[in-house]
Amino acid sequence: MYHHIKQLMYTVRIGQPDPHFGNMLLEQFGGANGELAAAMQYSVQGLNCDDPERKDLLMDVGTEELSHLEVVGTLARMHLKPLKNDRKAAHADPLIAIAGGGGVNLYNSAGDAWTADYLKITGELDVDLRSNIAAEARAKIVYERLIDFTDDQGTIDALQFLMTREITHMKAFTAALESMGKPTFSIGKIPPTPGLVDQYFNDSTGVGDRGEPDARGPWNEGGDWEMVTAPAFQELESASAGTRAPGSNGGSRRH
Numbered sequence: 431m432y433h434h435i436k437q438l439m440y441t442v443r444i445g446q447p448d449p450h451f452g453n454m455l456l457e458q459f460g461g462a463n464g465e466l467a468a469a470m471q472y473s474v475q476g477l478n479c480d481d482p483e484r485k486d487l488l489m490d491v492g493t494e495e496l497s498h499l500e501v502v503g504t505l506a507r508m509h510l511k512p513l514k515n516d517r518k519a520a521h522a523d524p525l526i527a528i529a530g531g532g533g534v535n536l537y538n539s540a541g542d543a544w545t546a547d548y549l550k551i552t553g554e555l556d557v558d559l560r561s562n563i564a565a566e567a568r569a570k571i572v573y574e575r576l577i578d579f580t581d582d583q584g585t586i587d588a589l590q591f592l593m594t595r596e597i598t599h600m601k602a603f604t605a606a607l608e609s610m611g612k613p614t615f616s617i618g619k620i621p622p623t624p625g626l627v628d629q630y631f632n633d634s635t636g637v638g639d640r641g642e643p644d645a646r647g648p649w650n651e652g653g654d655w656e657m658v659t660a661p662a663f664q665e666l667e668s669a670s671a672g673t674r675a676p677g678s679n680g681g682s683r684r685h
């Protein structure tokens with residue numbers, strides 16, 4: 431169950447309202463990487479979670495994200511309030527000015543309505559935890575960019591708090607995933623096809639106009655990796671030799 435306490439998780443104070451910045455803040459209120467998306471993603475994952483310890487983690491963090499939603503919504507509201515009556519300020523976000531009377535709503539900074547399509551919920555705990563680690567990283571970088579775009583110290587302090595908590599959550603989700611003890615590339619139950627799983631298709635070749643290389647690195651060499659000529663090239667080569675490519679019937683990509 432939920433209960434509301436009339437106190438923000440982080441007290442918000444601002445100097446002068448900045449309506450354009452208020453519009454940017456909506457990204458963390460009703461946007462793809464925002465606090466409502468985080469709160470709903472973790473809480474709904476928690477409903478689906480059969481592992482009681484990690485369900486507790488999902489519910490703890492999901493609930494904290496609701497408190498973040500309240501902080502960032504309060505902050506955005508402070509910056510957007512002048513839109514109600516100030517014709518010049520209204521340019522910063524006509525939707526909030528005209529339809530919302532200077533109040534926040536669940537839209538992103540471009541006025542797109544919040545959607546459950548933002549959520550990544552698979553019903554597979556380790557897969558969900560990976561999504562959550564990535565979601566926290568995205569939220570962190572959005573807060574960092576917001577901090578870079580304001581000089582208001584009170585606003586910066588609140589955003590620094592929210593940004594820090596995303597790294598805290600990233601640490602917790604990472605530890606929870608590692609503590610499951612699953613090998614990194616073991617996802618689900620059906621194993622990948624041996625051989626094929628270690629083939630790296632060199633599908634982008636040549637040197638780019640700005641010197642972009644046909645790169646080698648630990649993502650395609652060493653260990654079990656087998657570097658494989660682009661299947662499209664295999665096709666061309668065998669066509670010019672008058673034979674069908676080994677993979678041209680949709681079967682094996684081995685060469």
Ligand code: MN
Binds near residue numbers: 498596
């Ligand atoms: Mn958050």
Ligand code: MN
Binds near residue numbers: 468495566569595
């Ligand atoms: Mn978070």
